[in-house]
Amino acid sequence: MALADLAGKDRQNSFDEHVAADGKVEPKDWMPAAYRKTLVRQISQHAHSEVIGMQPEGNWISRAPSLRRKAILLAKVQDEAGHGLYLYSAAETLGVTRHEMEADLMSGKAKYSSIFNYPTLTWADVGCIGWLVDGAAIINQIPLCRCSYGPYARAMVRICKEESFHQRQGFELMMALAKGTASQKAMAQDALNRWWWPAVMMFGPPDGDSVHSSQNMAWKIKRFSNDELRQKFIDMTVKQCEALGLDIPDPDLKFNAATGHCDIGPIDWDEFWAVVKGHGPCNRQRLEQRNRAHDEGAWVREAATAFAAKERDRQQQRAA
Amino acid sequence: MTASQDWPLYEVFIRSRQGLSHVHAGSLHAADAKMALENARDVYTRRSEGTSIWVVESSAITASAPQDKGELFDPADSKVYRHPTFYEVPDDVECL
Ligand SMILES: [Fe+2]
Numbered sequence: 001m002a003l004a005d006l007a008g009k010d011r012q013n014s015f016d017e018h019v020a021a022d023g024k025v026e027p028k029d030w031m032p033a034a035y036r037k038t039l040v041r042q043i044s045q046h047a048h049s050e051v052i053g054m055q056p057e058g059n060w061i062s063r064a065p066s067l068r069r070k071a072i073l074l075a076k077v078q079d080e081a082g083h084g085l086y087l088y089s090a091a092e093t094l095g096v097t098r099h100e101m102e103a104d105l106m107s108g109k110a111k112y113s114s115i116f117n118y119p120t121l122t123w124a125d126v127g128c129i130g131w132l133v134d135g136a137a138i139i140n141q142i143p144l145c146r147c148s149y150g151p152y153a154r155a156m157v158r159i160c161k162e163e164s165f166h167q168r169q170g171f172e173l174m175m176a177l178a179k180g181t182a183s184q185k186a187m188a189q190d191a192l193n194r195w196w197w198p199a200v201m202m203f204g205p206p207d208g209d210s211v212h213s214s215q216n217m218a219w220k221i222k223r224f225s226n227d228e229l230r231q232k233f234i235d236m237t238v239k240q241c242e243a244l245g246l247d248i249p250d251p252d253l254k255f256n257a258a259t260g261h262c263d264i265g266p267i268d269w270d271e272f273w274a275v276v277k278g279h280g281p282c283n284r285q286r287l288e289q290r291n292r293a294h295d296e297g298a299w300v301r302e303a304a305t306a307f308a309a310k311e312r313d314r315q316q317q318r319a320a
Numbered sequence: 321m322t323a324s325q326d327w328p329l330y331e332v333f334i335r336s337r338q339g340l341s342h343v344h345a346g347s348l349h350a351a352d353a354k355m356a357l358e359n360a361r362d363v364y365t366r367r368s369e370g371t372s373i374w375v376v377e378s379s380a381i382t383a384s385a386p387q388d389k390g391e392l393f394d395p396a397d398s399k400v401y402r403h404p405t406f407y408e409v410p411d412d413v414e415c416l
């Protein structure tokens with residue numbers, strides 16, 4: 001083995017030991033190329049999900065049923081924009097540029113969470129997103145606060161603090177509908193019927209089919225398997241449904257006394273993969289809207305750039 | 321320079337309340353420092369997290385290199401006499 005290879009092996013070993021002992025990795029530290037690549041993929045996908053995730057809810061801001069609900073929804077959507085920003089910044093510390101990430105999202109090359117390719121047909125869908133989608137996201141994200149990569153972990157701490165209001169406002173909204181008139185309750189049940197399975201699928205493919213899992217566990221990027229997190233979500237949501245008086249749309253759902261968990265019926269993974277591959281109800285619409293928003297915002301970016309240049313010139317003239 | 325892709329990166333530091341130091345909160349891109357400050361306010365202080373903000377262009381920061389960590393910081397490890405716990409004094413003598 002050449003000397004350079006030996007040094008490389010040493011570096012790799014000390015990195016592995018450091019991470020295995022729950023040590024943190026910071027931007028300028030040496031890291032394996034594959035670790036960097038995995039993080040760039042995961043963090044940028046996560047950022048894209050926050051950004052695209054604004055669309056289904058943004059769709060209801062102008063139609064919120066009261067000023068209170070409108071202010072809440074605006075604040076939530078604004079938070080999601082912030083989450084996107086924290087995450088893009090974390091990804092940038094790994095050497096990828098904001099521009100590259102944006103371009104990959106807009107061209108359709110980069111993925112984002114499939115859940116946002118489902119439509120928000122009624123006001124109750126806004127409740128389901130907060131309660132179920134943000135609820136599932138919290139379960140996914142809490143372990144990420146201990147992720148080995150420092151900037152990602154720190155971004156997740158901020159995000160998790162803000163997410164808890166998202167879930168609670170969603171549950172409160174569902175509660176208002178579920179305890180309301182018969183047609184309001186029916187609307188809540190209909191939304192739950194449509195969001196339940198996509199929410200269950202948010203945790204990704206079953207453990208047996210999950211491609212990146214074991215390496216990501218070793219690298220302390222992932223702490224729990226997809227199925228473990230999914231089970232946590234199911235158990236939690238079943239209890240919440242009881243409080244709401246709504247039914248989970250799964251005839252096979254039952255409590256398993258032997259495991260202490262709720263078992264569910266089969267998940268339609270064909271649907272999951274179809275949506276991932278671009279054939280969900282809203283994939284095209286989401287991408288078109290992101291591109292349109294970017295194009296229509298071009299003049300704002302140009303104006304800001306021109307204004308900054310003018311201010312700089314003025315300052316230099318004053319100094320001269 | 322016309323495109324926002326050339327906007328520099330700014331590091332954002334927030335003082336959460338009077339009496340405390342500014343602490344690094346995150347970073348953002350902006351056309352200039354004024355815009356960085358305005359955006360930092362919107363992104364990092366929406367829940368009263370701050371009473372004062374600093375923004376610094378990331379490129380203006382000089383940082384120590386990870387590979388110099390040993391050289392820079394290890395010498396302090398052997399100087400335990402810089403800590404009060406190094407000294408043996410009788411338990412019953414007060415105000416020490
Ligand atoms: Fe979020």
Ligand SMILES: [Fe+2]
Binds near residue numbers: 163
């Ligand atoms: Fe959220």
